[in-house]
Amino acid sequence: MATSFLRIKPIVEERQKPSHLKRVMGPWQLMAxxxxxxxxxxxxxxxxxxxxxxxxxxxxxxxxxxxxxxxxAGLCYAELAGMLPVAGSAYSYAYSSMGEIVAxxxxxDLILEYTVxxxxxxxxxxxxxxxxxxGWGITLDPRLLAPPMTxxxxxxxxxxxxxxxxxxxxxxxxxxxxxxxxxxxxxxxNAAIVAIKLLIVAVVIAVCIPHVNMANFHPFMxxxxxxxxxxxxxxxxxxxxxxxxxxxxxxxxxxxxxxxHSPQRDLPFSLVxxxxxxxxxxxxxxxxxxxxxxYHDLANDPNPVATVMDxxxxxxxxxxxxxxxxxxxxxxxxxxLLGQSRVAMAMSHDGLIPSIFxxxxxxxxxxxxxxxxxxxxxxFLAACFPISMLGAMTSIGTLLAFVxxxxxxxxxxxxxxDAPRRFRVPGKGIIIPALGAISCxxxxxxxxxxxxxxxxxxxxxxxxxxxxxxxxHSKLHQNM
Numbered sequence: 001m002a003t004s005f006l007r008i009k010p011i012v013e014e015r016q017k018p019s020h021l022k023r024v025m026g027p028w029q030l031m032a033x034x035x036x037x038x039x040x041x042x043x044x045x046x047x048x049x050x051x052x053x054x055x056x057x058x059x060x061x062x063x064x065x066x067x068x069x070x071x072x073a074g075l076c077y078a079e080l081a082g083m084l085p086v087a088g089s090a091y092s093y094a095y096s097s098m099g100e101i102v103a104x105x106x107x108x109d110l111i112l113e114y115t116v117x118x119x120x121x122x123x124x125x126x127x128x129x130x131x132x133x134x135g136w137g138i139t140l141d142p143r144l145l146a147p148p149m150t151x152x153x154x155x156x157x158x159x160x161x162x163x164x165x166x167x168x169x170x171x172x173x174x175x176x177x178x179x180x181x182x183x184x185x186x187x188x189x190n191a192a193i194v195a196i197k198l199l200i201v202a203v204v205i206a207v208c209i210p211h212v213n214m215a216n217f218h219p220f221m222x223x224x225x226x227x228x229x230x231x232x233x234x235x236x237x238x239x240x241x242x243x244x245x246x247x248x249x250x251x252x253x254x255x256x257x258x259x260x261h262s263p264q265r266d267l268p269f270s271l272v273x274x275x276x277x278x279x280x281x282x283x284x285x286x287x288x289x290x291x292x293x294x295y296h297d298l299a300n301d302p303n304p305v306a307t308v309m310d311x312x313x314x315x316x317x318x319x320x321x322x323x324x325x326x327x328x329x330x331x332x333x334x335x336x337l338l339g340q341s342r343v344a345m346a347m348s349h350d351g352l353i354p355s356i357f358x359x360x361x362x363x364x365x366x367x368x369x370x371x372x373x374x375x376x377x378x379x380f381l382a383a384c385f386p387i388s389m390l391g392a393m394t395s396i397g398t399l400l401a402f403v404x405x406x407x408x409x410x411x412x413x414x415x416x417x418d419a420p421r422r423f424r425v426p427g428k429g430i431i432i433p434a435l436g437a438i439s440c441x442x443x444x445x446x447x448x449x450x451x452x453x454x455x456x457x458x459x460x461x462x463x464x465x466x467x468x469x470x471x472x473h474s475k476l477h478q479n480m
Contacts, residue, residue: 007100007476027266029191034253034274036194036328037335038246039201039281044305044325045124046243046391047286052299054229055239057290058221060283062239063246067279069443070247072436073402074275075425076409081253081267082422083412090401090408091343095350097408097415104470106404107347108462112455113397114340115374118333119381120390122168125329126382127303129167132322135315140167147384168382175333176375179341180361180368190331197328200321201281204305205288211312212291229448237446244395244443246282247275268423337378341370351477352470392451399444400455406436 095103224232
């Protein structure tokens, strides 16, 4: 029984596995996918909270710390993606390096990461959408804009409890419909949206730089209040763990291996390229935000870009920026939902979850049933839970995936040293993966105990499913 946990999928078979999806993505579309998913809620929403509650202006350092940890992991993803160009991302890599039980853990973790991440972004999109409509003189019932039991104020000043976050559900189903239509068509639309979003980022930076007040950078790292995570270096680390969510997107590129024309060539290039571009954007953009508006005023602000644009008194441009951000969020949700469906499809092909997750539409060749099930789960989370909780769960899930990927590189360098690798991590394949695993673990340890408990509960649920269903239905088990 113990050996069944260590069943490993042969690397050669994985490399030769045919794609059931249409290969419609080139290197630039893959990079657009990575940038489109990465530049989103982490930058446009969590930056203000991370600065105002934890790091102050030193949130810039938090972005750099997260980028360095991601950089180590990104190089490891690039090696494994070029070596095993199959859908499933870290799940598939773990299955060919550390065995079935580790693959199940990371696959179950990725389901949490992508599903919750889509809900987080949809929840943030709802705030920008409401701000945009309000600027046009359109008012929505506040009870439809927040999770249940959240106190909201009606037009007459009455404080009541919210019902659910309706706009977040709406946007998830719009993007799901786009994904179900065609991966080729949707990837082109996504690339166009990413271009618009990058233009918005450039405009915000250019317009706001003249309004930066250097006094807002003092003190750069506020003194700790006596509580861990509230300013000081511990606050910088706490902010890094929170905004790690901002870098969740680049690994989505690796889930699209079977959608790619030439995955062994294109995946490493697109992974590293999208991460480098996003790291530069984050550092510059966060510096501008905390330079224009004092970090104290951003502490409870889920829409800091809207606040910054309103503060410089350019109403027309502000409305266009909010529209661009609301539109840009669609590319983030697109990548999350696409990544989730590909991981679920890979696990379903391996027999670890029911076959319905791998069912393709007869003409469009998209995993329509997986898209629908994912949309249901993400809609529920976005409608009913606060963005702070969803963001923390996404971050810890992402970090766990990164740790396993880094370890996977070291294991495969030992188990399959001569296997073809399109890209190799610089050095002996030990130092950078080890630094990646250690740095990601340190960031994980900076997270609060409640987030850890939620992750543990999720993994316990996964263990019940694995021992009750997956271990017996595994294709490797059936072929033994």
